Amino acid sequence: MLGLISPFLGFAVMVVAIVLVWKDTSWSKGVKVAATVAAFALLGSVAPEPEDQSRGTAAPADGKAAVGAGRVNTLARTAPSASPSPTSRPRPAAKDYRGMSLDDAREAAEAAGFGVDEHDASDEDKSIMMRLNWTVCFQRTGWTSSGTRMIDFGAVKKGAPCPREDGGAIPWPTMPDLVWKTWRTAHKEVAALGTVPADHIMASTAYVNDQLPDKGGYDDWRVCVTDPAKGGDVTVGMWVTIGLTHPDNGCPDSGRDDGDRPRLPDRDDDGDPDYHDPFPGDRRRTSSYPDGLPGGSGDSSDGSGGGGGWNCPRTRWC
Missing domain, CATH: 3.30.10 (Trypsin Inhibitor V; Chain A)
Structure with a gap:
């Protein structure tokens, strides 16, 4: 009965009673042992259970990702001795910073009283330089050991899509099949x-x-x-x-293995492919000079000599 009132009072009285049983009674040794065990069992059945002291010190993190759930970035969350444990605190409130530039998100979070950390949200784990060129995809909040509210941003380079989860691969768009499209x-x-x-x-x-x-x-x-x-x-x-x-031509053979870059037919080897060469059999006439090209010095088609002539027989140049 005293144990119901106070476990410590009940235990003290029980100890006195056990001592008297062993010193001042004529009971046999077996009876004394049985009485001692029964007394401890009775006290244990009425004593309240001790409070659970093993509750963790890590504060739950709340994360929001652009797509799916992200990895948990560990923050120091051990409670200071003068304040309640982080598990008893409400989660630190934070606005949704996703989609903002990392620079703007940091500034806003710090103004709201948060300590700020940051990391590359992709599996490339790059160092973050020039925060203006990074975009927030994930955020996680928690408490430090000194009781400071913390927020950790996961970001990707500006213009990149967010991974499905924090620390995952970036789902880049891929080149479509464009062959023979205009x-x-x-x-x-x-x-x-x-x-x-x-x-x-x-x-x-x-x-x-x-x-x-x-x-x-x-x-x-x-x-x-x-x-x-x-x-x-x-x-x-x-x-x-x-x-x-040009639509008049087909595409080069993709299976060629001679190491040379593909070339269009050019019978007169004047630099104009046959498909748009107005004179495909005349090297002296190209799409730039359809009536012929000026010749070198000392070459005259009219036989007059004298040098400096034009090598352009039967063209408007002569």
Whole structure:
């Protein structure tokens, strides 16, 4: 009964009673042992259980990710001796900083009373430089051992998509299949990926001896090859090259292994591919000079000699 009132009072009285049983009674030794055990058992059944002292000191972290849940970045969360343990505190309130530049998010969080940490949210684990060029994808809050509210930002380079989880791979868009689409269509599809500026998409010729017309003149030319190739990652700010050919030509054989860059037929070897050479059998006449090219000094077609003549028989130059 005294143990119900106070465990310590009950224990003290029980000790006195046991001593008297062993010293001042004529009971046998076995009876005394049984009485002692029964007394301890009775006191134990009425004494209250001690408070659980093993509750952890780590504060639960609240994280918000752009896609899925992220990894937990450990903050020091051991409670100071003069204040309640972090587990008994409410989670530190924080606004949603996702989508903000890391620089702006840090400034706002510090103004709200948070200590701020940051890390690369991708699996590349890069050091963060120029916070203006990074975007917040994940945030986690907690307490430090000194009772300071902390927030940890997971960020990626500006323009990059957020990983599915903190510390995961960045899901870059990939190069679509553009072969035989027009330049106009291909340019729109690459720009729509969102990671490459329009002025980073360059047109080139698929054949080494071909030449693009002036801008706007190759809008209907066809795509033969791209760099990066179909299925390759198209990352932030990279340059994309699209190799084109005139619709009258096919694309180069992708299976060639001679190591030479593909060339269009040029029978007179004047630099003009046959498909747009007005005189494919006359090396002296090209698309730039359809009536012939000026000849070298000392070469006169009229037989008059004297040097400095024009090598241009039967053309308007003579």
